[in-house]
Each structure stands twice: as structure tokens, then as C-alpha cells.
Amino acid sequence: MTSPVVVAIDGPAGSGKSSVSKAVARTLGYEYLDTGAAYRALAWHALDEGIDVEVPEEVLGTLPGLDLAIGTDPDYYFVRVGGEDITPDIREPRVTGVVSAIARIPGVREHLIRWFRETIEAARKPGIVVEGRDITTVVAPHADARILLTASEDVRMARRSAELTTQSAEATAKQLSERDAKDRQVVDFMTAADGVTLIDSTDIDFDATVQVVADFVRSRVQ
Secondary structure, rough: OOOOOOEEEEEEOOOOOHHHHHHHHHHOOOOOEHHHHHHHOOOHHHHHHOOOOOHHHHOOOOOOOOOOEEOOEEOOOOOEOOOEOOOOHHHHHHHHHHHHHOOHHHHHHHHHHHHHHHHHHHOOOOOEEEEOHHHHHHHOOOEEEEEEEOOHHHHHHHHHHHHHHEEEEEEEEHHHHHHHHHHHOOOOOOOOOOEEEEEEEEOOHHHHHHHHHHHHHHHHHH
């Protein structure tokens, strides 16, 4: 069996990497893996079980029995834990507030990175678009196409505010800045590593960004 084409996309919060990655996967006929959803699902599970996310041993204790499933079809995306669909729940503010603490635990990262790589290898379509924070450098450093998708802080805040219609612009800006600061403690997602192509979407709209990324992937795999 031929190995799938692997497209690795990193980027900060509000860069549009999730929506762009999903659209690119759809455009190319590839699968799509949202790695951030796995960390969020674990955070949701920990909160649901009453686990103190600041105690690594307690979080690590949940991993052996964690029944996690994430849909890789861009047209049928879901996140399930123990068979329960928690797709909308992982975006709740309470989950967002603790997910960085979860991601900082080395054992959690090791466990999920193995799971990500197994999911990539199991892809049945010609390729898979994998997005997150350290995909180009840790999860899939040998991917066929490696991209850092970014945008200016003002643009990222505006995009996130548009998504969170129930939250004020000030609250969104504060949340985004805090998320960037916490995530920087885990991985450098603002600087393109050697061999990673930077795509800045500050001055182009969503459709144009999808086109640029898709064209880049085609140029790397032809």
C-alpha cells in the first residue's frame, strides 16, 4: 500500500489553520486531522471526571483507558470520547482555559503524538492534512509539504471575534494573547523551522488562502 501524502500545517490561534486545513483537504481529496481537538478532548474528559489538570499524574492516569475518536473525513468531522459526541463541547471556554496545561505535560504529548502518527499511517485517502502547533517539527517533520500559516495579531483577533459572537472584542483579544503566551511555553509556533514554508494570510481572504495552500501542496507532490 502506498503511503499517503502528508501535509503538515502549524499556526497560532486565529490564523485560520483549522478551517483552511479542512478546506484544503476537501479540495485535494485528502483526509484531515485536527490534532488540537485531541488535547481539547482530553481536557474536556479531565474536567468531566473532576481531575485536577494541574496535577500531571492525575491527567496521565486517564490515558490508558481514554477511548478517543476524531473523524478524519473533512465532510464528516467529529470528536468522541467513550462513544459520546463532544464536538461542540471541546470549544467551551472552560476547556480552552485548561488545554494549554494539558498540552504542557510531556507524557500527554508523547501519548498523543504516537496516536497522531498511527492515524496518519492509517489514512485511506491519497493524502492527509494534519494541523496543529508542532506538526511540522515534531509530529510529522518529514511531511511532503510543511507550512506555517500565520497572520498579523490584529487580523487573528478580528477573525476570532467573528467566530465568538457572544464575546466582546476586548475579551477575545485578552483570551488570544493569553493563549499565545501559554502555548509559547510548549512550542515555538510563530517561527518557521528550516524547510517549512511561511504563508501569511493577513492580506488575503479565506478562499485565496485555501487556493495558495492547495497550490503549494500540489507543487510539492507532483
